[in-house]
Amino acid sequence: MREVKAEVIKNTVRDLFLEANYFIGKDIYNKLKEQYEKEESPVGKSVLKQIITNDEIAAKEKIALCQDTGMAVVFIELGQEAVIVDGDFNEAINQGVREAYIKGYLRKSVVSEPVFDRTNTKDNTPAITHIKIVTGDKIKIAVTAKGFGSENMSGIKMLKPADGVEGVKEFVIRTAVDAGPNPCPPTVVGVGIGGTMEMAAILSKKALLRPVGKHNEDSRYAELETEILQEINKSGIGPAGLGGRTTALSVNIEYFPTHIAGLPVAVNICCHAARHAEKVI
Ligand code: SF4
Incomplete structure (x- = not known):
């Protein structure tokens, strides 16, 4: 068994959330620039320019690229030959989130209970965590x-x-398309197909972490991604919903086996601040 200290998990989670909030991924940045060149609407072009400039300032000054710094979602692939020592795994993840959002001056956006009190937890915890056991260490x-x-x-x-x-x-x-300007387009559209209801939802979130420009390895799903993207971009919603051809940057589909009687489909929309980062320990 390979031992990994809880502190290493905590530090990694902290650094990844700081990275994601300050530095837009190269995939999104390059795609925004590509769409800026292609966008035919002058207003749409101007909005794309502002988004690109905003992302450049955030990276240069190490400040949040959007005021909504998001809810922390963490996907973990845990090798079955790795064991966490000197601390609690879940607490290490939450402590990493806590340190990133407090020390990084990121907005704390989480409430402890959704309906009655809605009291801010003041450290952006708890994180939403999805753990999958895999082979290896x-x-x-x-x-x-x-x-x-x-x-x-x-x-x-x-x-x-x-x-x-x-x-x-x-x-x-x-x-x-019904989302209109609300999700801060241009968006990334994550799609989860198959599994059960909750699996489809998780897949749609996971799809958002795939770099823009990388298609599903199954050519049938890759074609579906391209076709749906083209249709969404015909809507004319455009950047910030002010008109144009760049409503979505990418459609990313993930699928899973499902029951003979069902076809669950989940759509998780992400804005142009599609912040994701990852590391293998
Ligand atoms: S949806 Fe995205 S771009 Fe819009 S305010 Fe929230 S984080 Fe920012």
């Missing part, structure tokens, strides 16, 4: 700081198998 930690302007425009539907690929396309496109 490594630990992969991938994080996203998920803004809620876009999270709020997400959706899930339990389609029938007979709805097929047309049903999937219709639901994903409708969800993305």
Whole structure:
């Protein structure tokens, strides 16, 4: 067994959230620049320019690239031959989030209870954590700081198998287009297909961590990603919802086996502040 100290987990989580909040990923940055060149709407072009400039200032000054610094979501692939020592795994993750958001001057956006009190926890904890046990002795930690302007425009539907690929396309496109300007476009559209209801939702979130420009390895799903993206961009919503051809930067689909009687589809929308970072320990 390989021993990994809880403190290493804590420090890694802290550093990843600081990185994600200050530095937009190269994939998003390059795609924004590419779309700036292609965008035919003058207003849309101007908005893209402002987003690019904003991301450059944030990286240079090491400040949050958006005021909504998101809810902390952590995906962990835990090698079954690795063991966490000298501390509690979950607490290490939350302490990492706490240190990033307090020391990094990132907005604390989490309330301890959703309906009645809505009291701010003041340190952006707890994180939402998804752990998958894998072979080996490594630990992969991938994080996203998920803004809620876009999270709020997400959706899930339990389609029938007979709805097929047309049903999937219709639901994903409708969800993305009905969102209008609310998710701070241009967006990344994460899609989870299959599994159970909660698995589809988790897959749609996980899809957002895939770099923009990288397609699903299954060519059928890769084609579906391209087709849905083209349809969303025909909507004319454009950057910031002010018109243009750049409504979404990417559609990322993940799938999983499902029941013979079902076809769950989840759509998780992310804004242009598509913040994700990862490290293997
Ligand atoms: S949805 Fe994204 S870009 Fe919009 S305010 Fe929230 S984090 Fe910022």
